[in-house]
Amino acid sequence: MKEFSYLTRTEDLNKASTSDFDALVIGGGIIGSGVANALSQSGISVILVDKGDYGSGTSSKSSKLIHGGLRYLAQGRIKLTRNLLKERNYLLEHSDVVRKERFDILVGKGQFRRFSIRGGLILYGLLGGGKPSRFIKNQGEYPGDVEGYFSYTDCVTDDAYLTVMNIVSAHENGAICLNYVSFQNMERLTGGVRAHLVDVITGAKLYVNAKVIINCAGAWIRGLLPGNAINPETTRLSKGIHLIYPRSAFPKGHSVAFRSPIDGRQMFVIPREKVTIVGTTDTFTNTPDDLDVSGEERSYVIRSCSFVSDSFDKVLPIAEYAGIRTLYGAGSSPGKLSRDFKVIADDISVTVVGGKVTDYRRVAFRVAKLVSSRIHVGRVSPEVPRLDYPGLPWHNDIESAINHECAITLNDILQRRLGTYYFDPERIEEVSNQIHEFLEEKNIKMENGFFIS
Ligand SMILES: Cc1cc2nc3c(=O)[nH]c(=O)nc-3n(C[C@H](O)[C@H](O)[C@H](O)COP(=O)(O)OP(=O)(O)OC[C@H]3O[C@@H](n4cnc5c(N)ncnc54)[C@H](O)[C@@H]3O)c2cc1C
Incomplete structure (x- = not known):
């Protein structure tokens, strides 16, 4: 070479x-x-x-997921999810830097609804996402409000x-x-x-x-x-932050997808090599260099993730990062704009x-x-x-x-x-x-x- x-x-x-x-x-x-x-x-x-x-x-500042995006499916973006899953499966086959990861998606009060998630996961599977598990009852591995969970497979990478x-x-x-x-x-x-x-x-x-x-x-x-006619009305910037904890803060061998108890946004806890990465926020910004993690952003992620394990509130993060993406289209919140x-x-x-x-x-x-x-x-x-x-x-x-x-x-x-x-x-x-x-x-x-x- x-x-x-x-x-x-x-x-x-x-x-x-x-x-x-x-x-x-x-x-x-x-x-x-x-x-x-x-x-x-x-x-x-x-x-x-x-x-x-x-x-x-x-x-280098993403959630480091290679995925079809169950959330996009819930928004009715079936074609996008299908395309992303096709890409995910290609990368999994052709690159050693992409590997499979198990995700538990939580069901219960304030979380995802059992029957809609079940339907969503079946459709995700049909679009190329692989077979989800049956519903598994919470036996104490998640907080009391969690009725249970489904497990499914997506992928992670080093972006x-x-x-x-x-x-x-x-x-x-x-x-x-x-x-x-x-x-x-x-x-x-x-x-x-x-x-x-x-x-x-x-x-x-x-x-x-x-x-x-x-x-x-x-x-x-x-x-x-x-x-060059880039219209700032339709080319929006959205910022997201992640916190990195020692792996011991979350000793499970797989990732978890859940809703933030603060505002219902989808969040992830992702154990990686020697760490656990948690996130993220999703807020409009106007400056591409707005890359500091504010106290408010940090506290939102900590409070949200403490729902899954109170270690996130007790142990200090060892690193953090912020990234900004461009989104095309108009909408009142970044979460509603297409990816x-x-x-x-x-x-x-x-x-x-x-x-x-x-x-x-x-x-x-x-x-x-x-x-x-x-x-x-x-x-x-x-x-x-x-x-x-x-x-x-x-x-x-x-x-x-x-x-x-x-x-x-x-x-x-x-x-x-x-x-x-x-x-x-x-x-x-x-x-x-x-x-x-x-x-x-x-x-x-x-x-x-x-x-x-
Ligand atoms: C919080 C967050 C989480 C995300 N999670 C995921 C995920 O899990 N999975 C996923 O698939 N996607 C995810 N994304 C989306 C994904 O990370 C981005 O869409 C993608 O990284 C954008 O890549 P890019 O090459 O367009 O931009 P960038 O990676 O930002 O590259 C643009 C480059 O242009 C360079 N540049 C700028 N101006 C100049 C100049 N004047 N001269 C020369 N160079 C210049 C910059 O230095 C920069 O390196 C996430 C995004 C965010 C914000």
């Missing part, structure tokens, strides 16, 4: 300003990385830039690493991918655009010519491309609004088809985007993170290559020391926090 590191990044910066591309992708979250991967596998020359690390936006796998796959297929390069502006040329970019590490400017520009900047899409994506195109640009982690392949395929018809290349295979990089599932390989997955800061490794921050935060210091030892051994230096030779 090709080297993909802080060293090749320097070479790629040179190539970027001396070549012309079919497509420039802004944003290396799951959507942009899937798009770049699909384009590179379709014979379309592509360059992708992200102002931070790959997956450092919302694509950030799935993003990195798509980036590496795109790189293997010839895409130029540059983390820490920010898109600033663009000018129109005959038959395309000239994008003005800045290398965030050195402050150097660079200019890239492309026939099509693809805006996959997630929560930052609004106002990015001049003249389906929307692709908006004009003569030189394509913008993606929304797009779940679960659904990234469908988005990428749709965009690749659109771009290939614009620039008259051949047919796009329904198989794209494939993962041509197998990744290292639940891995701990610092060398691969630096040499093959282009991690160029300590946090790139801890958060988005090894997943230590999310799945084993109590080992952050130990793993940081291991990284420092590796850097010393290989004579890799750091300047302003970035690796240099």
Whole structure:
């Protein structure tokens, strides 16, 4: 496999300003990385830039579920649920970074209703979700108000690493991918655009010519491309927070879906590797950088999850995170807006609004088809985007993170290559020391926090 590191990044910066591309992708979250991967596998020359690390936006801040969304089914969004389940099942089969997880969904006073959940789960199963359990009576494993529960299967992943796998796959297929390069502006040329970019590490400017520009900047899409008609009335931003507890706070071996006793919203408690992740909130915001967890948000999640186990009130969370998604459509609350994506195109640009982690392949395929018809290349295979990089599932390989997955800061490794921050935060210091030892051994230096030779 090709080297993909802080060293090749320097070479790629040179190539970027001396070549012309079919497509420039802004944003290396799951959507942009899937798009770049699909384009590179379709014979379309592509360059992708992200102002931070790959997956450092919302694509490392999700609930990390790969699912059809029982809640969407309850809203009557049958087609969306069917599509998501198809994607879930594809990813489960083709990626080691997606695995099955058992969920108990609680039934009783203030919770879900037994007969509607039973019906919903049967339909979910018919749409591709697998067979649910029969109704199981609460024998004391849940609070007194809970009559019982159904168990069903969905999937979990490491969202950030799935993003990195798509980036590496795109790189293997010839895409130029540059983390820490920010898109600033663009000018129109005959038959395309000239994008003005800045290398965030050195402050150097660079200019890239492309026939099509693809805006996959997630929560930052609004106002990015001049003249691009993203209507803030129909492109809303919604924020959600999660808290991370030690695994011992919830020693069950499976996840739980339940309603918050505060307002009836669906919540999840999800035991993962060495932790339990709980969440989430869902509130409109207007600023894509509103990424602090407020006291009010934290308290809402703690009070809601204490319904399932009072440990969440007694033990302190060891980490927390907030993410912001874009939602397309109008509605009085974020929960009512569809989680389906929307692709908006004009003569030189394509913008993606929304797009779940679960659904990234469908988005990428749709965009690749659109771009290939614009620039008259051949047919796009329904198989794209494939993962041509197998990744290292639940891995701990610092060398691969630096040499093959282009991690160029300590946090790139801890958060988005090894997943230590999310799945084993109590080992952050130990793993940081291991990284420092590796850097010393290989004579890799750091300047302003970035690796240099
Ligand atoms: C709380 C929450 C929970 C969720 N849970 C789930 C779940 O369990 N399962 C699921 O399938 N989906 C889930 N989602 C949805 C999913 O996480 C998002 O829809 C998805 O991650 C969006 O990916 P993206 O690539 O569009 O955005 P991002 O991951 O945010 O990527 C956009 C990228 O663009 C870059 N960028 C922005 N501006 C510029 C610029 N000027 N120049 C260069 N780069 C730029 C950013 O740095 C960023 O990396 C959840 C969302 C939220 C908010």
